[in-house]
Amino acid sequence: MHGWTGKNVIIDLTDGKIIENNSDLNELRSYIGGRGLGVKLYYDLVTADIDPLSPENILIFTTGPLTGTRAPLSGRHVMVSKSPLTGTIFDSSSGGFFGKELKFASVDALIIKGAADEPVYISIQDDDIRINNANDLWGKNVRQCTDQLSGKGHVACIGRAGERLVPIANVMNDYFHACGRGGLGAVMGSKKLKAIVVKGTRKTVIADEERFEKGCKEASNLIKKGSSGLSTYGTSALLNLMNYQKILPAGNFRKNEFNNASMVSGEFIKENYDIKGHACYNCTIACKHIIKSGAFEGYEVPEYETLWSFGPDNNNSDIGSIIKVNRMCNDYGIDTISAGSTIAAYAEIMGEDVKEFTELVKKNR
Ligand code: SF4
Structure with a gap:
């Protein structure tokens, strides 16, 4: 598969199950980009009447076909969930390095379901995906939490606002890049999910390297101007x-x-x-x-x-x-x-x- 990795990861925090499935190429092409894919997945997986802060809500991190490639500005990722602030399906995107690292770990979409009993963080090191105890991280703010986990990869985490389900809580990655809008940090807090740390080593496969390189250069020149x-x-x-x-x-x-x-x-x-x-x-x-x-x-x-x-x-x-x-x-x-x-x-x-x-x-x- 070119552009995408072909893999979705589904983590159920209630029972600790981690499942990988193949992403649907037609779906990827029809809803191109992290935002389109995230909203489509969310729409299919959740009913309209759920409480945003209940275990029935899900939280999705997506990347797009350009994420982690040489395309300019391609480090972005998208979060999608039902917002505790608006009660609607909400997407929020962020720059930084977390998105490209998800892609390097071969993840098109990371879907988080359920809720843990105790604070946890998710560790993704290529195909090695684990749910780890985060009791020692709970109560810490973003800088401390990121300091503690950044040796293992790029970190997206909540601060104390997300833990306390503040409806304007965000999710920060690499200290100061934010998926800021819609209170998605509170959704993460409701799942007792303190952080996700990810490290990947794979490159996105490009169908036609030469044409892609030419397009990237043209786009870079236009952006610079x-x-x-x-x-x-x-x-x-x-x-x-x-x-x-x-x-x-x-x-x-x-x-x-x-x-x-x-x-x-x-x-x-x-x-x-x-x-x-x-x-x-x-x-x-x-x-x-x-x-x-x-x-x-x-x-x-x-x-x-x-x-x-x-x-x-x-x-x-x-x-x-x-x-x-x-x-x-x-x-x-x-x-x-x-x-x-x-x-x-x-x-x-x-x-x-x-x-x-x-x-x-x-x-x-
Ligand atoms: S540095 Fe600014 S312009 Fe560049 S990707 Fe990040 S947010 Fe976007």
């Missing part, structure tokens, strides 16, 4: 632009621009912090940025959505508080968009000054 802003600033480049166009979420979504937008913009961060680019697997854009020195050394530069949700949407122009809260959310495993927006709504409902939020963040520095 249109992505210099992303490479320089990351998605934070969008903040000033959205403010200029008056489509920036501000003041709990009641406004569309923010006077101090420039103070939480990508340009401001670049001028005031020593930052370096970071790339996901096989990505020439390197839109992720890390702060190299100073009080926030090693911290991630927040994405555009995090900047507006904790910044303008909360009438907050303290960039330090946003950098800090971004790290806190990534470590607890909480979606920054939902968290910032929820705080903005709460502040308005309670009639509270958002300063209380920034003070709280400062205290935790």
